[in-house]
Amino acid sequence: MHTMWKGSIGFGLVHIPIKLYAATESKDIHFRSLHAACHTPIRYRKYCPVCEKTVENEEIVKGYEHQPGEFVPVTEEEIEEIRGKNARTVEILDFIRLEEIDPIYYNKSYFVGPSENGEKAYALLRQAMTDTGKIGLARFTFHSKRHLAAVRVYQNGLLLETLFYPDEIRPVERVPGLDKTTDVNERELETAKQLINQLTAPFDPKKYKNDDREALERLIADKIAGHKTVAPPQTAKPANIVDLLSALEASLAETPAKRPAAGTRPAKKKPLTAQKKKKA
Incomplete structure (x- = not known):
């Protein structure tokens, strides 16, 4: 697997070198x-x-648009200063129970693996969390953002899941129509509960498949097998105008100008295209 982040897990005075x-x-x-x-x-x-040119990545800086058309530039150095010295540490703030976190907070999952010389401390933390039934609530910097995260035991390893901050969760009261819900009919409620019980089954992730993706894969495979593919026409390489101009100027410099004989009129210069055709 490709290492996406390298640092350490810190809680108290303990630091465990890890990779994500x-x-x-x-x-x-x-x-x-x-x-x-x-x-x-x-x-x-x-x-x-404004400059009328394509901009390379190294020419791009960050800017916050505080009002339309007006920006506050922020440098990478200023951002790094805010992150501080703990930018490479998953700092565990508290140990809590997994069921205390509502699933709406979960964002993205990362496997946590021990880094060099961290295997023993890693195994110790994993076992201690297993025995206590606790997970670590932490914060760390990843992809230029300060994340809230949950560190928990997953099978024989550790898993880090980034979390949304509370102010990133929209209030459910904003959902239209919630204030128009009516009282529930008892008979209808009992029927709905019976239907839920009939459809209740143990969670088996292997039985759930993305049918749309599989159908799309079959469609693409059929088109390839039936040679129903397309290829764009090859674009002609543009002539190197700069090199051509340099060659012409160099040729003029090496060729001495001929003066017309006395009493004769200078010959009219032929267009460049005509000269090329004659030479060809």
Whole structure:
């Protein structure tokens, strides 16, 4: 697995060197945007309309738009200063029970693996959390953002799950129509509960599949097998105008100008295109 983050878990005076690995992966089928006329992939570029040029990544800085068209630039150095010296530490703030966290707070999962010389301390923390039935509520910096996270035991290892902060969870009261719910009919309620009981089963993740993705994969495979694919026309490489101009100027410099003989009129210069055709 590819290491996505390297640092340590810290609680009290204990620091355990660790590495983070992506615990999940997207199985979505990704499409390219093509020009319908010729099926050429559409290109997107970072362009500055004032300087009228494409901007490279090293020329881009962060800016906060505090009002339309007016920005506050913020440097990477200023951000690093705010993060402080604990930017590479998963700092456990409290130990709590897993059931205390509502699933709405969960964001993304990462496997936690021991780093060099951290295997013993890693195993100790895993066993202590297993025996106490507790998980660690922590904070750490990842992808330029300060995250809240839950560190818990998962099978024979540890799992870190980033959490949304409370102010990132929208109030449920904003959902339209909740204030219009009516009293529940007792007979209807009993029927609904019976139906729930009939459909109740142990959770087996293997029986749930993404039918749409599998159907789309079959469609693509059938099109490939039936040679129903398209290829955009090859674009001609543009002539190197700079090199051509340099070659012409160098040729003029090496060729001495001929003066016309006395009493004769200078010959009219032929257009460059005509000279090329004659030479060819």
